Amino acid sequence: MSRTVHCQKLHKDAEGLDRPTYPGELGQRIFENISKEAWEMWLTHQTMLINEYRLSMIDPKARKMLAEEMEKFLFSSDETEKPAGYVAPEE
Structure with missing residues (x-):
């Protein structure tokens, strides 16, 4: 059974994470306020x-x-900057 959260990144109700993905207080905050979709976006950004x-x-x-x-990526309304010189891979 999936759970729904109001995702602070996407500003909409969406499917929540199945379990905390990060330790501590920040991990609990992510679990309660970030959707699976936003977490996947973070993982892609983190890899980059x-x-x-x-x-x-x-x-x-x-x-x-x-x-x-x-924390900035998931909870700030500011646009996350890419590293200087970053070129996105061609799809």
Whole structure:
């Protein structure tokens, strides 16, 4: 049985996540306020950030930066910026 949330990213009611996807208070906030669709959008954006900035997930600074970017991406009304020089892959 799926659950519905009012997604703060998409500003609409949508299917919620099945379980928390991130630990702690931020993870609970995501679980309660972010839809599956918005989470998938974040995962795509996160992959682009990791690749463009060549981030290592064993580096605490990289993990902190990604957590900050995730919160901005999911909860801020500001448009998320792409890294300088980023060229989207051709479909």
